[in-house]
Amino acid sequence: MPLSLSIVTADRTVLERDDVLRLVVPTTEGQITILPSHAALMASLGIGEMIAYVPDGPVPLAILGGFIQVVKDEVSVLADGAERAEEIDEARAEAARERARARLEGRAPVETGAVDLLRAQLALQRALVRLRVHRRRSATGVPAMRER
Numbered sequence: 169m170p171l172s173l174s175i176v177t178a179d180r181t182v183l184e185r186d187d188v189l190r191l192v193v194p195t196t197e198g199q200i201t202i203l204p205s206h207a208a209l210m211a212s213l214g215i216g217e218m219i220a221y222v223p224d225g226p227v228p229l230a231i232l233g234g235f236i237q238v239v240k241d242e243v244s245v246l247a248d249g250a251e252r253a254e255e256i257d258e259a260r261a262e263a264a265r266e267r268a269r270a271r272l273e274g275r276a277p278v279e280t281g282a283v284d285l286l287r288a289q290l291a292l293q294r295a296l297v298r299l300r301v302h303r304r305r306s307a308t309g310v311p312a313m314r315e316r
Contacts, residue, residue: 268292
C-alpha cells in the first residue's frame, strides 16, 4: 500500500499524492527515508531537498523547514516554504545566492550582528537548495551545492 502525501505551506497546497512509494526527507537531525508501514513519526524539517518517488518517477521539491507527521501511511508536511522543481526560477535563485555570498564575504552592506549573519547564511542555504532541485530536474549537470 503506497503512502498518501500532503505538502502544504501557509499559502497553498504544494503537492498531494496517494501513490508515493518512498519519500526522502531532510530533517534537522539528518536525511530519512519513509516507506509504507513506517512507524508513527513527528519531526522537524531542515532546509533541503525532498524527493517523492512515485510510479511516474521522482518528484523533487525544495523544502525550507517545517514539520512532518507520519501516521498509518499518511504523511503530512507543514512546510515554512516548499517549491516543486518546475516552479523554481533558476535566474532568481542564482541572484539570491550571489546576494547572500556578497553579504557573507563583506562585499554588500550588512548590519553588524549575529542575526544578520544568520539571515545571510540561511538565504544562501535556501538559494543553494533551490538551485540543486532545479538543476537535478533539468539535468544540466552543473553542480549547485559545491562552494569554492
